[in-house]
Amino acid sequence: MIDNPYAPIKSEVIDIHEESPTIKTFVLKPEVPILFKAGQFVELTVPGIGEAPFTPSSSPYEEENLEITIMKAGRVTSKIHQLKKGDIVGIRGPYGNEYPLSDFEQKEILLVGGGVGLAPLRALFLALVHHIDRYKAITFCCGARTPADIIYKDCVLDKWQRIDKKINFRVTVDKKDDKWQGREGLVTTTLDNLKIDIKNSVAIVCGPPIMMKFTTFKLIEIGYKDTQIYLSMEKNMSCGIGKCGHCRLGNFYVCKDGPVFRYDKINTLHEIWD
């Protein structure tokens, strides 16, 4: 008898961090370790309510716990936001493909994240930092609607900036407040005047569909080729294993063949930005 792929693994909520008014990071301890690679996703079950797909935001090298950063957006995520320390949830996965780290070696890496789209990029960033000597440089461009909406504030505004000289941050908000001293403007504006050798670079983008669309177009405008751009696609991934049909994108199932796609593989498909 093969394993039941629909059965979640029991996991305990061991900590919760408030990232923004609508986003929390949950630290989860699964009964059996769930090992994932940056970019892959899991299905998180709220007992009796249902499940939803998320890409873990913690380092893939952290084996015991798993962190998932979640925006309150729908039925299941509203219930998740009500969870407290000690509550039990279910996790199944990991599913889908990972960022092809070996293709990124010796390259200048550009990460572009918008809003809660920073979550998968956090896992990727931590994986890159784990072997920082393998990469030439990392430029991390983050966008949020307002300063309050920036997630991983301590990290993107401070700690991560100090890890290595090879690492640069550009953080912007669509609309600043009185205290914000940084950039103002859409995340695409952080791509102006990049100090990157674009020919030897890869760009990894994650965020809401509209952000990914305009970021991709901007990257092409500044000289990136379709083969140098990696997108984390968001579709309705329900079963996670290429059976339920919901996340079809052309001849792909995003859950199985994605969620990470190199742009040249999908640039002619319908419905990619919708």
Place this chain on the structure above:
Amino acid sequence: MKSYFINRPNLERLIRSISKDYTVYAPVLHEGNRYYKKVEEDILGDIALDGTRAVETIKSFYFPARSRLTGYFLKDPSDKRRRPIAIIGAKSCDMASLKIMDYVFTQEPFGDPAYISQREDGLIISSDCTSYNNTCFCVALGIMPYPEDGFDINLSEIESGYISEIGSEKGERLVKEYAKLFQNSDLYIERRDLSRKKLKDELYRYVSSKNLPQADTLQERFRKSFNSSLWEETARTCVECGACNFICPACHCFILADQQGEQEFERLRLWDSCLLFSFAKVAGGANPRKFLYQRLRNRFDKKFNFFPDVLGRFGCTGCGRCIEACPGKIDIREVLSKLAG
């Protein structure tokens, strides 16, 4: 493949014997339609192996409309195995649909355990069509009105009995076990081939009146028609009920739903329909198919573009059930005939 002859009384004996090991379902006539009924002693004589496909598809035996997939957090997630199922009298269109279902549910690395066990343990004795409905169009998609493979045994009605063609080792074992019930079939093969050809020709003639494009042009025509007004025009009478999906032998989409079970939470799998508004919607609100015409087009995309690419066959078997089921009178044949040339 090897063939034998079995007369009707012996076939009924065979079915009676099979039901010791399997729960047996076979089509029975009711007001002109065929429905699968659980075979008990008193309906053996009513089993209708002639005619055309049953009202319901056979996918539901392996992929029920509503099934419990798992309880939560189970160390041993294997539910009690159901009694294996034997299906008698499945027609060619439904046999073809199992190729789609098998592709979806047995695909590695995550096979669907309930589907796989029911398919592996099950038995299928299919049978030739001896007539056609006015909604049938299998031959236009390259599917013959008689099963060519996928069965354990196939029955072709001939005189007072059936030619039993063996299609698998399981079928061969069964024939060996009940060898006394079977006779040599050499005398009948030619007559079977003639009656198959006769029905096939009749069906070709009938289907040609529907102006369906050549099967090997359908995918290209669909692609050329992606931005055609055809979809908006066709969607005008669609009421978004999902009947075409639920009655389709090749539609496999489902939704997972969690609920409080008798003792613990449980996860259910329910058939879903790509015609419904929320099918592709994500939690953030984005919906790649906001408009009904996009969802209707998606149904054709999946069947005539996606499956040819990934599996080399259509996700439609020409059974015509969706034509009968559609309250908006959308006829899949008519839509196909309007695809760009």
